[in-house]
Amino acid sequence: xxxxxxxxxxxxxxxxxxxxxxxxxxxxxxxxxxxxxxxxxxxxxxxxxxxxxxxxxxxxxxxxxxxxxxxxxxxxxxxxxxxxxxxxxxxxxxxxxxxxxxxxxxxxxxxxxxxxxxxxxxxxxxxxxxxxxxxxxxxxxxxxxxxxxxxxxxxxxxxxxxxxxxxxxxxxxxxxxxxxxx
Numbered sequence: 001x002x003x004x005x006x007x008x009x010x011x012x013x014x015x016x017x018x019x020x021x022x023x024x025x026x027x028x029x030x031x032x033x034x035x036x037x038x039x040x041x042x043x044x045x046x047x048x049x050x051x052x053x054x055x056x057x058x059x060x061x062x063x064x065x066x067x068x069x070x071x072x073x074x075x076x077x078x079x080x081x082x083x084x085x086x087x088x089x090x091x092x093x094x095x096x097x098x099x100x101x102x103x104x105x106x107x108x109x110x111x112x113x114x115x116x117x118x119x120x121x122x123x124x125x126x127x128x129x130x131x132x133x134x135x136x137x138x139x140x141x142x143x144x145x146x147x148x149x150x151x152x153x154x155x156x157x158x159x160x161x162x163x164x165x166x167x168x169x170x171x172x173x174x175x176x177x178x179x180x181x182x
Contacts, residue, residue, distance in 0.1 A: 005158075011154060015150055019151065033130055037130065056093055056097065129164075
């Protein structure tokens with residue numbers, strides 16, 4: 001089966017377009033995978049530091065306004081001292097675990113911003129989608145590399161055909177004619 005040069009050029013153009021489209025598909029999947037990895041990393045950070053954050057929140061001092069505003073000075077002083085002790089305990093705990101609490105808050109804020117109003121974190125769905133996209137991306141990359149090899153082979157064929165065509169066409173050399181005029 002023979003190809004004309006125009007058919008060969010068309011085939012190269014088609015392969016280049018397929019490669020370009022496939023590259024854009026791969027890039028889109030990579031962007032989504034990156035986003036999902038970021039979501040899942042924040043879920044893991046939040047899970048990891050949840051216990052520390054809950055303990056910190058449980059140390060929040062409770063204000064008993066009735067005893068703080070009591071007319072009895074003994075009750076009032078005891079309530080103030082208890083409140084200040086609770087504040088100091090919570091502050092000491094925060095200082096000891098500031099990194100974890102900050103990471104928990106940052107992860108919670110990130111997830112709240114990216115959940116679009118949903119209350120539950122769709123962790124399983126995100127993992128499933130990421131795994132599916134990774135598998136598709138690997139398949140697409142294999143196809144992309146095959147297309148790249150096809151382009152290289154077709155270009156070699158095209159150049160070889162052009163060289164053969166150039167050699168087949170005899171070069172015209174100007175011939176000298178001797179003018180016999182006297």
